[in-house]
Amino acid sequence: xxxxxxxxxxxxxxxxxxxxxxxxxxxxxxxxxxxxxxxxxxxxxxxxxxxxxxxxxxxxxxxxxxxxxxxxxxxxxxxxxxxxxxxxxxxxxxxxxxxxxxxxxxxxxxxxxxxxxxxxxxxxxxxxxxxxxxxxxxxxxxxxxxxxxxxxxxxxxxxxxxxxxxxxxxxxxxxxxxxxxxxxxxxxxxxxxxxxxxxxxxxxxxxxxxxxxxxxxxxxxxxxxxxxxxxxxxxxxxxxxxxxxxxxxxxxxxxxxxxxxxxxxxxxxxxxxxxxxxxxxxxxxxxxxxxxxxxxxxxxxxxxxxxxxxxxxxxxxxxxxxxxxxxxxxxxxxxxxxxxxxxxxxxxxxxxxxxxxxxxxxxxxxxxxxxxxxxxxxxxxxxxxxxxxxxxxxxxxxxxxxxxxxxxxxxxxxxxxxxxxxxxxxxxxxxxxxxxxxxxxxxxxxxxxxxxxxxxxxxxxxxxx
Numbered sequence: 001x002x003x004x005x006x007x008x009x010x011x012x013x014x015x016x017x018x019x020x021x022x023x024x025x026x027x028x029x030x031x032x033x034x035x036x037x038x039x040x041x042x043x044x045x046x047x048x049x050x051x052x053x054x055x056x057x058x059x060x061x062x063x064x065x066x067x068x069x070x071x072x073x074x075x076x077x078x079x080x081x082x083x084x085x086x087x088x089x090x091x092x093x094x095x096x097x098x099x100x101x102x103x104x105x106x107x108x109x110x111x112x113x114x115x116x117x118x119x120x121x122x123x124x125x126x127x128x129x130x131x132x133x134x135x136x137x138x139x140x141x142x143x144x145x146x147x148x149x150x151x152x153x154x155x156x157x158x159x160x161x162x163x164x165x166x167x168x169x170x171x172x173x174x175x176x177x178x179x180x181x182x183x184x185x186x187x188x189x190x191x192x193x194x195x196x197x198x199x200x201x202x203x204x205x206x207x208x209x210x211x212x213x214x215x216x217x218x219x220x221x222x223x224x225x226x227x228x229x230x231x232x233x234x235x236x237x238x239x240x241x242x243x244x245x246x247x248x249x250x251x252x253x254x255x256x257x258x259x260x261x262x263x264x265x266x267x268x269x270x271x272x273x274x275x276x277x278x279x280x281x282x283x284x285x286x287x288x289x290x291x292x293x294x295x296x297x298x299x300x301x302x303x304x305x306x307x308x309x310x311x312x313x314x315x316x317x318x319x320x321x322x323x324x325x326x327x328x329x330x331x332x333x334x335x336x337x338x339x340x341x342x343x344x345x346x347x348x349x350x351x352x353x354x355x356x357x358x359x360x361x362x363x364x365x366x367x368x369x370x371x372x373x374x375x376x377x378x379x380x381x382x383x384x385x386x387x388x389x390x391x392x393x394x395x396x397x398x399x400x401x402x403x404x405x406x407x408x409x410x411x412x413x414x415x416x417x418x419x420x421x422x423x424x425x426x427x428x429x430x431x432x433x434x435x436x437x438x439x440x441x442x443x444x445x446x447x448x449x450x451x452x453x454x455x456x457x458x459x460x461x462x463x464x465x
Contacts, residue, residue, distance in 0.1 A: 029375040029393055030405040030418045031437060032346060033358040036387050037407055037416050038113050038441060041122065041175060044267050044344065045187030046257035048179045049113060049120055050446065054414075056111030057440040062126070063108070066420070066435030069101040088144050095137050098161065102371075103131040108439070113175070115446075120187075122175035130167040132340060136160070147210040147217055154212040160205040167337070169276060170194040170243070171251075183259040188252060193339075195247030195276040196240070197229040200337050221326055222290035226335045228278040240281070249276030251339055263350045271342040279334045288327035341365045354381045358391075371395075385409050393420065398432050414441040 032043045038054045039062045041047045056062065075094035078085045106128050113122035139159045145151055170193070177187035202224035209218040228247060230240035240246075251274020257267040345361040358377040363370055377391035389405035403420035420435035 029360050029362065029373070030377065030389055030391050030403050030420060032344065032360050032375075033348070033356070033377045033379055033389055033391070034387055034405050034407055034416065034418070036409070037414070037439075038122070038443065039108070039111070039439065041113075041120075041177060041187065042124075042173070042189065042253070043271070044257060044269055044346065045175060045177060045189050045253045045255035046185045046267055046269060047187070047255070048177050048185040048257070049115070051113070051115065051443050052446055053114045054112065054441050054443045056108055056124070057442070059107060059109055060440045061108045061111045062106065062437070062439040064104070064106045064435070064437040066104045066433075066437075067102070068433040068435075070096055070099050071432065092137065092141055092144060095140060097137050098134055099137065099140070100134040101131070102133070103129070104435075105129040111441075118179040120175075120177040120179075122173075122177075122189075124171075124173050124175075126171045126173070128167070128169055128171055130165070130340065132163070132165045134161065134163045136162055142208070147208060148215055152208075153210045153215070156207060156209045158205070158207050162201070162204045164199060164201050164204070165337070166197070166199040167195075167276075167339075168197040169247075169249070170196065185257040187255050189254075189271075191251040191253075191274065193249035193251060193274065193276050194243065194245075195228065195249060195278055198247075198276070198278055198337060199225075199227050199229070200335075201225050216295050218293050218295050219326060220291065220293045221287055221328075223285055223287045223328055225285040226278065226337075227283040228281050228335075230281055232281045232283055246280040247276060247278050249339075250274050255344075265348040265350075267344070267346045269342075269344045271344065272339040273341050275336050275338045277334065277336050282332040282334065284331045284333050284335070285328055286331065288329055292327060294326045355379070356381075379405075391420075393433070395433070401433050403435075409443065412442050412444060414443045415439075416441075 031037065031040050034040055035047055035049075038049055038051065038056075041049060071094065076086065076091050078087055078090060106126055109125045109127065111122075111124040111126075113120065115121075136159070138157065139162055142152060142157055142159060147153070147157075172192040172194075173189050175187065175189040177185055179185050203222050204225070205222045207220040210216070211218070230236035251272055253269060253271040253273075255267060255269025255271075257265065259265050341364075343363045343365075346359065348356055348358045350356050356379045358375075358379065360375040360377070361372070362375070363372045373393050373395045375391055375393045377389055379387060379389040381387055385408070387405070387407040389403075391403040391405070393401040393403065395401070400423075401421040402423060403418070404422060405416070405418040407414065407416040416437075416439055418435075418437040421433045424434040
């Protein structure tokens with residue numbers, strides 16, 4: 001696939017990705033409130049774990065998948081009897097000016113933590129995937145109606161504010177939390193990152209104008225696309241996926257937790273502040289002159305069909321010549337991408353020894369958008385053996401996403417399951433969000449010291465004398 005057909009394919013692939021996925025991703029929120037799970041300190045680095053030592057079961061200690069978007073299935077498809085219809089006008093009438101989809105996935109390969117006096121250390125290796133995509137309603141209207149429709153003919157259409165960022169990277173995290181007195185905990189997670197694959201758009205803008213007489217299309221574009229992936233030039237090798245120093249990066253999490261009084265606890269933290277430098281397996285596509293205009297008058301498709309089959313080589317030649325006219329050049333230059341950062345503000349209130357209420361305000365900083373949610377939770381502890389949590393997350397135009405969390409401590413074995421918006425499989429037509437997270441740990445807690453008995457008084461010895 002060469003220059004322009006790569007760009008065209010990516011544009012249409014992003015549309016297909018949005019419509020076929022059907023749900024915009026964030027990490028789940030309930031883990032923040034389940035402080036019995038050691039992995040909760042990766043959501044709140046200021047939290048001081050109450051175990052002496054824990055070891056995650058390799059590849060099973062923390063497995064997560066989440067998906068979230070700005071629309072749902074019923075915004076796209078209509079059901080008439082037993083049939084499903086895709087109505088262009090209905091769909092475009094339901095979509096927003098900016099439509100986005102985000103996907104997060106994570107598998108923890110190695111995880112452990114231990115306490116030394118008032119210090120807590122942790123370490124983990126995890127595989128992470130992220131997909132953040134934004135496509136505008138104007139872009140979708142243009143793709144579905146075409147430049148020859150009355151809505152666009154003779155007018156300049158600006159297809160901008162579209163963005164695609166896909167990331168696959170490995171994370172090596174060293175965590176430290178310090179308990180200061182009985183009320184304050186501060187913590188830091190330092191992350192060494194190894195980028196494995198990335199596709200990102202710094203700019204993806206097209207200004208299009210259709211002539212009213214011959215329907216020729218004037219194109220002014222500004223394209224800035226970066227790619228790094230094993231096999232982009234040659235066959236992928238195992239070394240591309242093994243630990244190595246290529247595509248290195250760094251990030252950190254910082255958090256603090258304060259016990260205000262016996263009942264009230266507050267915390268704040270910022271996560272994933274960092275970047276990845278991409279320096280291997282590179283491709284870049286950039287506009288040489290973003291201000292130049294190329295006039296495309298079309299071509300007769302019949303000239304490129306032989307024996308009732310499309311001649312792909314001739315089509316590629318035409319697309320390559322169009323790319324050259326537009327002025328898109330291909331290079332292999334190093335580039336840097338930031339990680340989507342998180343801001344968490346949390347408050348927990350103990351209404352009874354075993355019952356806790358929680359509030360979490362969260363913002364995720366993404367290109368072209370910020371995504372803010374509010375989560376309310378209730379947790380009940382059953383004699384330190386079982387934690388049960390129910391929650392609900394409020395987001396823009398999405399006020400009902402109930403979740404639950406369950407932690408079972410069976411001796412040293414800890415099992416946990418977190419499911420955000422557990423009603424989504426039952427009502428997937430109106431679901432915009434779903435997340436599932438589970439894991440198995442081995443936990444060794446502080447043993448309660450037996451109360452010391454008072455020493456018996458030595459019997460008095462009466463000396464005669």
